[in-house]
Amino acid sequence: MSTPVCPKCKVEMVHCLSKHGLFWACRNFPRCDITHGAHQDTGEPLGIPADKATRQQRSLAHKLFDRLWHGKQSIMSRHNSYLFMQKALKLTEEQAHIGMLDIEQCLSLIKAVRMLRKERKKNHGYKEHTKNKCRRHRKLGREI
Numbered sequence: 001m002s003t004p005v006c007p008k009c010k011v012e013m014v015h016c017l018s019k020h021g022l023f024w025a026c027r028n029f030p031r032c033d034i035t036h037g038a039h040q041d042t043g044e045p046l047g048i049p050a051d052k053a054t055r056q057q058r059s060l061a062h063k064l065f066d067r068l069w070h071g072k073q074s075i076m077s078r079h080n081s082y083l084f085m086q087k088a089l090k091l092t093e094e095q096a097h098i099g100m101l102d103i104e105q106c107l108s109l110i111k112a113v114r115m116l117r118k119e120r121k122k123n124h125g126y127k128e129h130t131k132n133k134c135r136r137h138r139k140l141g142r143e144i
Helices: 052-069 078-089 103-124 135-140
Strands: 013-018 021-026 035-038 045-050
Touching (some): 013 035, 021 045, 052 103
Antiparallel strands (some): 013 021, 021 035, 035 045
């Protein structure tokens, strides 16, 4: 397993345990706020280490992005959602993970998701278009 390095302090990060599970933190934590997700079974690093501001933007981007494919307001499949992210941010399949995005990319994704929802709302005349509520798509039996 490779040990991540704090991009700010340039020191190896250490495994930590919180109420949410394993994560990586800078050896200078909490003075340095760089942390990094860890796979809960293997401890492998997930994504790219980030400061608090980046983690907050990733969290917001994830919340809005997941609504594209998950829950009552979903408007496309998970696969198509990730294809949308790749196209909107000009990313490869390997790069299209929210844990790898910087603040600017998160803001771009948030904007793209909001624009897509606004466009769908306008085109279908619903407050929020969903696969379940749209008679046209339900009748055709297809995802959008």
